[in-house]
Amino acid sequence: MSKFFRLLIACGxxxxxxxxxxxxxxxxDRDWLLSLQxxxxxPEVDEEPGLVGTPFxxxxxxHPRLLSRISIERFAFREFGTLGGxxxxxxxxxxGKGFVEGTDTPSxxxxxxxxxxxxxxxxxxxxxxxxxxxxPFVPYAKAGIGGWLFWINDANGDTAGDGAAKGVRWGWxxxxxxxxxxxxxxxxxxxxxxxxxxVNGTFLFVDYTQQHVTSFGRAGLDFSASTWSGGIAxxx
Numbered sequence: 001m002s003k004f005f006r007l008l009i010a011c012g013x014x015x016x017x018x019x020x021x022x023x024x025x026x027x028x029d030r031d032w033l034l035s036l037q038x039x040x041x042x043p044e045v046d047e048e049p050g051l052v053g054t055p056f057x058x059x060x061x062x063h064p065r066l067l068s069r070i071s072i073e074r075f076a077f078r079e080f081g082t083l084g085g086x087x088x089x090x091x092x093x094x095x096g097k098g099f100v101e102g103t104d105t106p107s108x109x110x111x112x113x114x115x116x117x118x119x120x121x122x123x124x125x126x127x128x129x130x131x132x133x134x135x136p137f138v139p140y141a142k143a144g145i146g147g148w149l150f151w152i153n154d155a156n157g158d159t160a161g162d163g164a165a166k167g168v169r170w171g172w173x174x175x176x177x178x179x180x181x182x183x184x185x186x187x188x189x190x191x192x193x194x195x196x197x198x199v200n201g202t203f204l205f206v207d208y209t210q211q212h213v214t215s216f217g218r219a220g221l222d223f224s225a226s227t228w229s230g231g232i233a234x235x236x
Contacts, residue, residue: 027191027194027200028194028195028198028200028236029200030075030078030200030201030235030236031074031075031236032072032073032074032075032235032236033071033072033073033075033084033086033233033234033235033236034070034071034072034073034233034234034236035069035070035071035072035073035205035231035232035233035234036068036069036070036231036232036233037068037069037070037071037090037205037207037229037230037231038066038067038068038069038229038230038231039066039067039069039209039227039228039229039230040064040065040066040067040227040228040229041064041065041066041067041092041225041227042062042063042064042065042225043056043115043213043221043222043223043224043225044222044223044224044225045221045222045223047222048221048222059096059097059111060094060095060096060111060113061094061096064227065092065093065094066092067090067091067092067115067117067227067229068090068091068092069088069089069090069091069117069229069231070088070089070090071086071087071088071089071121072086072087073085073086073121073123074086080128081124081125081126081127081128082124082125082127083122083123083124083125084122084123084125085120085121085122085123086120086121087118087119087120087121088117088118088119088120088121088144088146089116089117089118090115090116090117090118091114091115091116092114092115092117093112093113093114093115094112094113094114094115095110095111095112096110096111096112097109097110097111111152111153112151112152112153113150113151113152114150114151115148115149115150115223116148116149116150117146117147117148117149117211117213117223118146118147118148118149119144119145119146119147119173120144120145120146121142121143121144121145121173122142122143122144123140123141123142123143123175124140124141124142125138125139125140125179126138126139126140127179127181130181130184134184135184136180136181136182136184136185137178137179137180137181138178138179138180138181138203139176139177139178139179140176140177140178140179140205140207141174141175141176141177142173142174142175142176142177142207143172143173143174143175144172144173144174145170145171145172145173146170146171146172146173147168147169147170147171148168148169148170148171148213148223149166149167149168150166150167150168150169150221150223151165151166152165152166153165167220169213169214169215169220169221169222169223170213170215170216171211171212171213171214171215171216171223171224172211172212173209173210173211173212174209174210175207175208175209175210176207176208177205177206177207177208178205178206178207179203179204179205179233180203180204180205181201181202181203182202182203182204183201183202190202197236198236199234199235199236200235200236201234201235202232202233202234202235203232203233203234203235204230204231204232204233205230205231205232205233206228206229206230207228207229207230208226208227208228209226209227209228209229210224210225210226211223211224211225211226211227212224213225
């Protein structure tokens with residue numbers, strides 16, 4: 001077979017392989033991050049200055065409860081790591097038994113505290129190494145400010161001794177964490193997930209958060225806490 005025919009065959013093979021190669025290298029735009037997060041939460045209500053006793057623990061117990069959060073973030077910078085900002089909303093619920101008004105006698109009625117924290121935040125993720133060297137770890141830092149909406153219901157309509165059954169407490173938070181980039185472990189499945197659903201990256205993560213929720217020093221319930229949590233995040 002002449003060199004000419006061998007060259008034609010080689011060109012044909014390359015041409016037939018090109019669509020498959022283009023398909024496997026498909027990557028959608030990366031503009032947003034959606035996160036689902038779960039962790040333990042125990043507010044520092046009983047540590048308010050001047051508070052007598054431990055009314056919060058007496059009613060709701062001393063054990064942490066589940067705090068679930070969902071956040072959506074828009075990327076602003078993606079050159080050397082990813083910088084973005086967004087909104088975060090959560091939910092936590094505490095159940096317990098209150099006291100008969102004016103006594104230390106436990107009530108038969110249930111007491112419930114519901115919390116809905118809503119914060120605006122900015123964060124930075126150092127994902128340059130993960131994307132360029134396939135090292136799957138992505139450290140990040142995050143800070144935010146917002147309001148913690150709360151509702152308290154018991155036989156007397158309030159608890160914790162402040163006479164408020166509902167309201168909002170303002171504060172700020174910061175977090176530091178580490179993401180595990182799952183795409184590195186199965187690039188082919190990752191590309192298919194991107195092609196079918198537009199998900200450019202999938203991460204598991206764990207972080208440590210401190211929240212300072214005292215309405216910037218004003219009297220009232222203190223929802224400050226230090227928490228560990230984890231979750232899953234999707235870039236798209």
